[in-house]
Amino acid sequence: MNLKTYKKENNLIVVIKGEIDHHTAESVREKIDDDYFKYRCKNIVFDFKKVSLMDSSGIGMVIGRYKKVKFSGGKVIVAEANETVKKIFEMSGLNKIIDFYKDLETAICVLGGTN
Amino acid sequence: MNYENYVLSNFKAISTNESLARMIVSSFVSSTDIGLNDLLDIKTAVSEAVTNAIIHGYDEKNGEVSMLCALNDGILHIEITDYGKGISNIEKARTPLFTSKPELERSGMGFTVMEMLMDSLEVISEEGKGTKIILTKKISSNDED
Numbered sequence: 415m416n417l418k419t420y421k422k423e424n425n426l427i428v429v430i431k432g433e434i435d436h437h438t439a440e441s442v443r444e445k446i447d448d449d450y451f452k453y454r455c456k457n458i459v460f461d462f463k464k465v466s467l468m469d470s471s472g473i474g475m476v477i478g479r480y481k482k483v484k485f486s487g488g489k490v491i492v493a494e495a496n497e498t499v500k501k502i503f504e505m506s507g508l509n510k511i512i513d514f515y516k517d518l519e520t521a522i523c524v525l526g527g528t529n
Numbered sequence: 530m531n532y533e534n535y536v537l538s539n540f541k542a543i544s545t546n547e548s549l550a551r552m553i554v555s556s557f558v559s560s561t562d563i564g565l566n567d568l569l570d571i572k573t574a575v576s577e578a579v580t581n582a583i584i585h586g587y588d589e590k591n592g593e594v595s596m597l598c599a600l601n602d603g604i605l606h607i608e609i610t611d612y613g614k615g616i617s618n619i620e621k622a623r624t625p626l627f628t629s630k631p632e633l634e635r636s637g638m639g640f641t642v643m644e645m646l647m648d649s650l651e652v653i654s655e656e657g658k659g660t661k662i663i664l665t666k667k668i669s670s671n672d673e674d
Contacts (some may be wrong), residue, residue, distance in 0.1 A: 467551070469571060498569050
């Protein structure tokens with residue numbers, strides 16, 4: 415698993431490459447929480463284009479970020495998730511509280527209105 | 530064991546071995562003409578079962594996980610066993626969103642995910658002795674979805 419984060423406008427963009435399981439979710443969580451406060455972001459946008467596999471540890475990781483961001487009035491968005499990953503999110507009902515977008519640009523554009 | 534083919538592996542109950550378990554099952558079924566989506570479903574279910582053994586069976590302390598992957602008549606049969614603390618209430622554990630470890634950001638979706646991705650899920654557990662998760666899935670040659 416490979417993880418990269420950067421700030422765009424007031425969003426923390428999180429690009430994950432590879433497999434999200436219990437082992438990798440922990441380091442993802444720590445890095446995001448650190449950077450979210452360090453860069454003073456409001457929203458978190460996950461770029462899941464290169465995520466090849468995700469188990470329920472990924473659900474827990476995303477819900478956890480949603481709970482944190484909610485306090486600052488922010489949003490969590492998932493962009494470019496493949497069908498299998500989306501299926502896992504749908505099982506958990508997470509698609510009711512988190513928005514999914516086809517591509518990163520649209521996701522950032524939508525968040526532009528939440529400043 | 531009376532299977533057409535099988536592989537039995539034992540590994541230490543540490544989180545780095547979750548990906549190892551996925552690789553073992555993936556290599557094992559590669560002898561069939563399994564579709565990519567089915568393969569991904571199986572790897573994800575194995576990931577859930579092995580994670581359960583590590584986190585819940587052994588509370589992330591020393592232990593060993595045993596995994597049997599077997600093929601018979603086009604059916605993949607997987608057994609993931611830990612010799613840890615066991616599950617006191619299996620029905621409760623299988624309830625969607627129930628987790629005994631919310632502090633670890635567990636979603637409580639492990640058994641639900643296994644159930645949805647595989648054809649069958651059986652959980653056998655005894656307190657103080659351990660837990661065995663049995664998963665099966667028919668291997669179809671082409672992805673239907």
